[in-house]
Amino acid sequence: MADIQISAVRKSYGKVPTLHGIDLAFASGEFVVILGPSGCGKSTLLRMIAGLEEITAGEIAINGRVVNRLEPRERGCAMVFQNYALYPHMTVAGNIGYALKVAGIPKAERLRRIEETAKIVGLSDYLNRKPAALSGGQRQRVAMARAIIREPSVFLFDEPLSNLDAKLRVTMRAEIRKLHQRLSATSIFVTHDQVEAMTLADKLVVMNKGLVEQVGQPLDIYHRPASIFVASFIGSPAMNLFDAEIDVGNACLTLAGAKLPIDSRIAARLGAGNITVGIRPEQCIVSPEAKGGVAIKVEFVEELGSGRVIHAELHGRPFAACVDEKMRVRPGDWIDLELPLAQLHVFDRESGRRIGVDLEPRAVAASAGRPAFETI
Known part of the structure; x- marks a missing residue:
C-alpha cells in the first residue's frame, strides 16, 4: 500500500494548459475515483501518476518519495487500460505472466504466481485460451490479473x-470492489460514469476543465454539491436548477413562478439579488391534481419498474420529478408541484459556487409541513 501526494501539478501541451494546479492527497489503501466529463484532464492526471505523461510543474509523491523523474517501472504502480492491451498471440497464462518473464523470474515461481493470480480473478479454467476466445469481461479480468501479479x-x-x-459493467464493478478489499492496495479509478463513481469510491474527486471541483465521500458530494457543475453532473436524473431572486423586504424567494416565504434572517443573510436554486427530482413533492402550488404539464413518463420519472418543462427549463409507481400519470396530465425549502440547494449565479445556507433547517422542515406557495 502507498499514500499519494499531488502538489500544485500542472500540465500543458505546448502553450495549451490542460491541468491548472491540482492538489490532492490519497491515503494508503483508499479506493479513489476521479470523475468528470471527457476532456476534463482526469486521464491525463492518472497517466502522470503512472509516469506515462511528463509533469509540466508541481510534484507527485508516492509513499513520501517524489516520482517526477522516475521511470514508470520504478514507481510501484500497475495500470489497467480501457482497451485491455492484451497480446493476441499469447495465452491467458502468457499474458498474465509476461511481466515476470521479462523480469527474469524463474519459471516455477512464475507458474505458481500465475495460478494464484488467476484464481483471484476467476480465470483458473481459462489459462490455456487466447484472448480471441474470451468474452469482454474475461479479457478485462486478464488485464487486471496482469496488474495484480506485479504486486x-x-x-x-x-x-x-x-x-x-451494461450488465457486465455491474458485475465487474462488484468484482473490482471485492478485489480491492482483498488486496488492500491504493487504487485510483478514472471514469466519466457517475454510477461507477458512486458505487466504487471511498473518496470521490470531481474534475471539470482541468480543475478539481470537489473532493469528498460520494454521498456527501451528492447531498451537498459544492458547485452548479457538480450538482448537475452527479445524479440521475440530474438536479433541477432554476434562476431565483431574493426579496429581503418581503422575506421570500421567487422561483419557477412562485413565491416561497423564508426566514427574514436567512433573506437578510443572502441579500437582495439573483441566485440559482436546485432540487433533486426525488425530493420534489407532486400530486395528481393541481391544488395551488406550481402546476406543470407532463411531457413524457420514464418507467423504471420501481418508480417513475416525470419529465416536464418549468419556466423554459427541463424539469424531472420522481414519483411512486402507484401514481397514475400520463403525458398531457397537469400535476401539482411543491418544492420543499429544506431540500433546496442555493448557488451563487455568477461564480457557480454553493452558498452555505439552508433555506429551512431540516429539523424545522420536518415539523413545519409543506411550504406555503403564492403563485405569480
Whole structure:
C-alpha cells in the first residue's frame, strides 16, 4: 500500500494548459475515483501518476518519495487500460505472466504466481485460451490479473469498463470492489460514469476543465454539491436548477413562478439579488391534481419498474420529478408541484459556487409541513 501526494501539478501541451494546479492527497489503501466529463484532464492526471505523461510543474509523491523523474517501472504502480492491451498471440497464462518473464523470474515461481493470480480473478479454467476466445469481461479480468501479479502498491484504472455492456459493467464493478478489499492496495479509478463513481469510491474527486471541483465521500458530494457543475453532473436524473431572486423586504424567494416565504434572517443573510436554486427530482413533492402550488404539464413518463420519472418543462427549463409507481400519470396530465425549502440547494449565479445556507433547517422542515406557495 502507498499514500499519494499531488502538489500544485500542472500540465500543458505546448502553450495549451490542460491541468491548472491540482492538489490532492490519497491515503494508503483508499479506493479513489476521479470523475468528470471527457476532456476534463482526469486521464491525463492518472497517466502522470503512472509516469506515462511528463509533469509540466508541481510534484507527485508516492509513499513520501517524489516520482517526477522516475521511470514508470520504478514507481510501484500497475495500470489497467480501457482497451485491455492484451497480446493476441499469447495465452491467458502468457499474458498474465509476461511481466515476470521479462523480469527474469524463474519459471516455477512464475507458474505458481500465475495460478494464484488467476484464481483471484476467476480465470483458473481459462489459462490455456487466447484472448480471441474470451468474452469482454474475461479479457478485462486478464488485464487486471496482469496488474495484480506485479504486486504493486498502487493500482491505476483508466476507464476499464467503458467497452463492456451494461450488465457486465455491474458485475465487474462488484468484482473490482471485492478485489480491492482483498488486496488492500491504493487504487485510483478514472471514469466519466457517475454510477461507477458512486458505487466504487471511498473518496470521490470531481474534475471539470482541468480543475478539481470537489473532493469528498460520494454521498456527501451528492447531498451537498459544492458547485452548479457538480450538482448537475452527479445524479440521475440530474438536479433541477432554476434562476431565483431574493426579496429581503418581503422575506421570500421567487422561483419557477412562485413565491416561497423564508426566514427574514436567512433573506437578510443572502441579500437582495439573483441566485440559482436546485432540487433533486426525488425530493420534489407532486400530486395528481393541481391544488395551488406550481402546476406543470407532463411531457413524457420514464418507467423504471420501481418508480417513475416525470419529465416536464418549468419556466423554459427541463424539469424531472420522481414519483411512486402507484401514481397514475400520463403525458398531457397537469400535476401539482411543491418544492420543499429544506431540500433546496442555493448557488451563487455568477461564480457557480454553493452558498452555505439552508433555506429551512431540516429539523424545522420536518415539523413545519409543506411550504406555503403564492403563485405569480
